[in-house]
Amino acid sequence: MRFAFGTAPVSATGPVVVSSLGVRLALAALSAVLLNFAFPVAGPMPPMRAVLSMVALLPMLVAVIGAGAARAARPLREAALCGYTTGALWYGMNCYWIYATMHQYGGLPPWVSAGIVVLFSLILGLYFALFALLAAFVRKATGRLLFAACAVPCLWIAVEYLAAHFTCVPWDQLGYSQVDNLVLTRLAPWTGVYGLSWVLAGVNAVWLGSFYARTRRRQVRFAAGALVLTCGLQAGSLLVRAPEVAGAEAVLLQPNLRVGAGTGDENDWVDRPGDPEWSRHTAEYLRLSGTPCTPYLLGMPEPVPIEVRRECWGPARQPTIVAWPESPSPFRAWDPRFALLLQQLRIETLATTVVGAPAVGVRSELYNAAVVTRPNGTAEGQYAKIHLVPWGEYVPFKRFFKFAGTLTQNVGRFDPGTERTVFALPDGHRMSIFICYEAVFASEIRLFAKNGAEVFVNISDDGWYGDTSAPWQHLNMARMRAIENNRWIVRDTNSGVTAAIDPLGRVTESVGRHKLTALTADYGYRTRMTVYTRWGDWFAWLCEILSLGGLGFVGRRYWQDSVAKRQV
Structure with missing residues (x-):
């Protein structure tokens, strides 16, 4: 069965069609705020606040691969900018404490301390830009939002793993937001924290389907499925188990x-x-x-x-x-x-x-x-x-x-x-x-x-x-x-x-x-x-392989379709 990538029309039947770059940047900033509150802010985080991690990426995904994003004059460049906005803002909010560490405790001048926070955020924000760029490329190459949404969990893990081993700052990866969830954390002994991040990114992608499914009935089904997933998985934060034996x-x-x-x-x-x-x-x-x-x-x-x-x-x-x-x-x-x-x-x-x-x-x-x-x-x-x-x-x-x-x-x-x-x-x-x-x-x-x-x-x-x-x-x-x-x-x-x-x-x-x-x-x-x-980051490596293989496949088909169009 052959897929004609790049030929399908962009669907705009969903209720959210955001074409303005300014509005999409605002959505990207909203994701940064939601993501920040899915982690400790000034003290221990109430476990139920972790539910935000299941919707925090949604505004950014709308800005990056939504119907309006696909209609942009430069969809890849604008998607990367939206992702970069989310990443830079989130790192700045999540790691604001770097300023106090450098200034109050390290004795550095205020302008140097602030500059370190800004530079830190701008550098690590590039990982969000990379994720957004890759997701937007899948959207553009296939012409279908569904394919891009399905790619979101693996692409997220691929980039998260890259950040952990390239710049070596794996601070507050998405899965850590669920450390109090006795259901989701059962994945960690198998996949490490990356399995939790994969699930959370996937739930965000299902929520995206509720906005952009082709019919109203499918939108309702996606929304119902996303709600059941969100509530069911987050209910693990309410479970209580007997204390572990200590001797x-x-x-x-x-x-x-x-x-x-x-x-x-x-x-x-x-x-x-x-x-x-x-x-x-x-x-x-x-x-x-x-x-x-x-x-x-x-x-x-x-x-x-x-x-x-x-x-x-x-x-x-x-x-x-x-x-x-x-x-x-x-x-x-x-x-x-x-x-x-x-x-x-x-x-x-x-x-x-x-x-x-x-x-x-x-x-x-x-x-x-x-x-x-x-x-x-x-x-x-x-x-x-x-x-x-x-x-x-x-x-x-x-x-x-x-x-x-x-x-x-x-x-x-x-x-x-x-x-x-x-x-x-x-x-x-x-x-x-x-x-x-x-x-x-x-x-x-x-x-x-x-x-x-x-x-x-x-x-x-x-x-x-x-x-x-x-x-x-x-x-x-x-x-x-x-x-x-x-x-x-x-x-x-x-x-x-x-x-x-x-x-x-x-x-x-x-x-x-x-x-x-x-x-x-x-x-x-x-x-x-x-x-x-025993096996370490095998799951993250699997996501890396699937991401690279998928990108190579859709990229090759997109190139072939482009060549065929130029020859007509």
């Missing part, structure tokens, strides 16, 4: 040290001989690490915290892991006082300790690391952070970006680690550690579980984000890593959110942000590998 405990210190420009002296305890600050701080940390009865919050720490007082454990029930997070403390792995502190911590807790501190490699490399010590006092080793933060822990093209040198204490100095280490615990189980920004890289975190880790320890310093949306966005991405790999995560941060996350991605226990405290967190071990753990 071990970890103590997670939250030191709540100030971060940012001008705090170097305040946090620099070790370099002033005779200063009692080192003793005062470390004594408090040791006390909290050895106190199992601190109160905790049931579930998320906001907006309505539910405080619970834990019963003290007996001598036979001690914590297995004690973690101190990545923080702007003066801890250095090569410092003799730090080694003595680890010895005191081991004696106090009789647990495997994980402490965030810069460390030196065998060839004098400087790592952002987690130092691990066994209960018997022997050094287990260290995990050196592999995926560093650009313009934070290292400066790309350092010659051209010298102004970024004040962002962190060691900016531009850290070297990336190379080994995804698995550490043995005294109870016979195994753990792995990932640090801060690494939580957003699904394809990398899964390798820890593939290498044998039965629980994840995540240490992070989210103090750089301040009271913005970023700590909650970061938390949700870490929660997705628990779901994808069927693993518990004990997440220890400098200023919050410090929490235990079960294999369904639920925050089971936490402590309030901006408090000096410790969380005694229940967690469990899992050994079963998920499909995603």
